[in-house]
Amino acid sequence: MQIGVSLPSDSPGVSGDLLLDWAKRTEQGPFSTLSVTDRMAWATYEPFATLAAAGAVTRRIGLMTAIAIAPLRGGALLAKSAATVDALSGGRFTLGLGIGPREDDYAAAGLDFRSRGRRLDTILEQLRAAFEGSGAGGPRNASLRGPRIVIGGLSDHAFARLARYGDGYVHGGGPAKSFAKAAEKARTAWTDGGRPGTPRLFGQGYFALGGAEVIERGRRSLKSYYAFLGPFAERITAGLLATPHAIAQYARSYADAGCDELLLLPTVPDLDQLERLADVVTNAGLANDGVRAAP
């Protein structure tokens, strides 16, 4: 199993300098991927521009949107943005996408919320055509087929989209059991659809490392980010991985459940969070050969 880390690009008030430093430093660590989130009605940096910048200051680390709210953009624009980041980074981009749960994001973009699922289906068709088309819509692909497409979401529709269009599936985070359930559905959809091989499976989790004060900052920022869920925000906050042991356990249980790549999201935008996480991952042997996915 590989371990990726997210940029703290949704942390209110975080500076561009810090994000670029963060990106540069991830290359020295044991991480395979640098990811970003996407949210209109929040302070979040625009994901494609951010990854393009991160790609410019790095050479080998993968770049991924986890996840981009695809229906906020038209299919053509999304394809161009994705192809651009991919081309600028030398083919390191993975397009993770979904429909997103928040009405305010759609309101901010002036788009209808209820029809977002249908729009995603249309967008996925457009993406495929664009990535493999004559290049009329976007820069030439770094790779033959364009960026990998990874689907997020928990509905049956999400798994059907995976079977049809996806190369992989990205889970939103939570106890390993919930990942395992989703992973099984992903594999079922894949096999039922007659896709050869297996889908690449991504998991996610939130972390904060350090003293009690740092952990508390992390908790507060999670609570604030998820306030739109009402009482359920407590549940997410309670799942914050706040010790090296918790992170190691989480990673191992995810690997056992068949996760191919685990993305860890910081809740405190300090560079030392990255250093601490790199230490945990290295010392516990969590990345690559350290953690083998079960057959």
Add this chain to the structure above:
Amino acid sequence: MKVLVLGGGPGGLYAAILLRKVHPEWSVELIERNPSDATYGWGIVFSDRTLASFREADATSYREIVDRFVLWEVIEVRHLGEAIRCGGNVFAGMSRKVLLDVLQRRARELGVVLTFRTELGDPSRLEAYDLCIAADGANSFVRRSFASTFRPRVQLGRSKYAWFGTDQLFDAFTFIFRATEHGLFQAHVYPHIGAVATMVIECAESTWHAAGLDEASEAENVAFCERVFREDLGGHRILANKSDWLSFPTIRNRSWRHGRLVLLGDAAHTAHFSVGSGTKLAMEDAIALASAFGRHAVDVERALDEYELERRPVVEALQQAALESQEVFENSARYAHFSAPALAFHLLTRSSRISYDELRRRDSSFIDRIDSEFFDAHDERARPPGTRRLAPPPAFAPLRLRRLELANRVVLAPAPADGGRGLRGEAASAALVRSALGGAGLMLTEIFAVSPEGRITPDCSGIYRAETAAGLRRLAELVHEQTDTKLGVQIGHAGRRGSMRPRREGLDRPLEGGAAWPLLSASAIAYAPGHPLPSEMTRAAMDRVRDDFVRAARTVDRAGADLLQLHAAQGYLLWSFLSPVSNRRTDSWGGSLERRAAFPLEVVVAVREVWPDTKPLSVVLSASDWLDDGLGPDDVVAIARMLHDRGCDLAHVITGIVQFEGCPRYDAYASTLHSDRVRNESGIATLVAVRSATTDEINGILAAGRGDLCLLPPQPSEAGGFDPHTIVVEGGA
């Protein structure tokens, strides 16, 4: 703080008790419509885990409950003149009246003000309180008064049931099935407490009408039921107490809270009685509620949100299990032809929470009996009377299909639909033979197209090619020489879902330009927007395709394969005739289901004629179109019957994408449930895809009669390519 509890059932009383314990400074009033000594219903059931939580919540009432309950261990199923018993289960039961007495006394002891024979009347009276708990039952007045906030959704069951008692003594949890001229009746009996056992009687609505119970008086109901179950009653009576015939409502609410008013127990959620948990859920709700108020003495709304947050997942999981259980009881006629042991096993594993292995742990002699009966049912050699068989588990029982003997019930299908990459020629054969060495009873090949235009993707193998036929012959030779595995070959025609790019690039991506080939289908409707239009098949084209299938069948037979499987699913050509979504013909091959099935059946009949009588013919069917105006599960049952009538011996019912619109259900048991329905309503044997390669799941499916063969999930190699299975299937228990 002034608290009002509405409803004096176990949930309301327990909530009142626990709130007074956690906040003795609060004033708690409870009002109940009935008199304090009113009785209805008889016994209630708890599991041992529930009781442990009661002990923690309130030791005093717990001790009184424990003193008064009875522990039961055995579940018994009576069917077709046999009674089967399974031990090792743990239930505690007590009289509802006794429980209410215990809780009423405890409530008074703790200073709850109990007022009986009183209704709320006017909802605005609630405003005088700081917190209101609506524990007023499934027909909650409060929920109905504020329905716009709670947004209830009620799913009514399709059967009729009535809650009776009996003075016949039953010592086990007993399920009784009795056939009558009007249909099947079933009874759920809780063991006796004191002199009375609870007896819930259930039947299909059509049976209820046919028996005249829709117009019967209570006395007539009782007399009727006493006649139906007279053997079980042994001269004893059925007791009634406002025992009306009802349809079970599964109640859900979008929200459980309205300001500082909250729903608890049946008012918030109900679960089918066959899972026996209404009282348990209500009392556990009360525990969670009190606990939330223990954390938040002042912030009422926050406490209520936390209560809902904690209870909802547990309740919804139980409701899901209850719905699965309800499905089985409401479709019991489907299983009426099962032997008593098979029916017992099916019932015990009905909600997928109890597995074959778990039952073996609870009562190994019961599972020994199941294994033995299963083996006997498929073994023609008569067992001498008075002997016992030590049988292997169902997964390792042989199966006879026509004259083909499969050594066990495990099936492998190593290759994906379009053959993947690199599975060609010698290497492919060797890999498949290696799979077969693992010991599975049957191995299925990839789908071979019967003609070039019948391929799904350019990578699809074609049985019409001489090299393929030769390769298949070689494969069959090797498999038969070196293993005991039998070889099944799949053939099909992609129809309008053909001429697609290889599936490693995604699904349903049409080939373009010179690479594409013309498509055939029932009607000239493209598979998806922007896809090429297929031609509507003429009679001449139908003749040609039918002949292609026949030729293919002959080739497969000559190659030495043991079983032939026709692909009639997933929107390919044969399914495109079956489905009204793709078949809009106005000639004799379109219209009603029978007419839409005419051409596929013509192909089946023609194939059956050249495929030897001694060898089985199998067909793949999709479980559904997954569209409102498409084929549904009932249609698929009807199609399976038609196929069975024309000589098909096996059906593989699969989930997965069929039409471009429409979304399959991907929950774990969807394909098993569909297979169960097709098998038991049409009489055809079925092949089920299992989700995990465990004997527990396989034995469970087989012993419950949900399928006859189990297809293991593919196990791709770590290199990312598609290699055959590395599972080694060994026989024996």
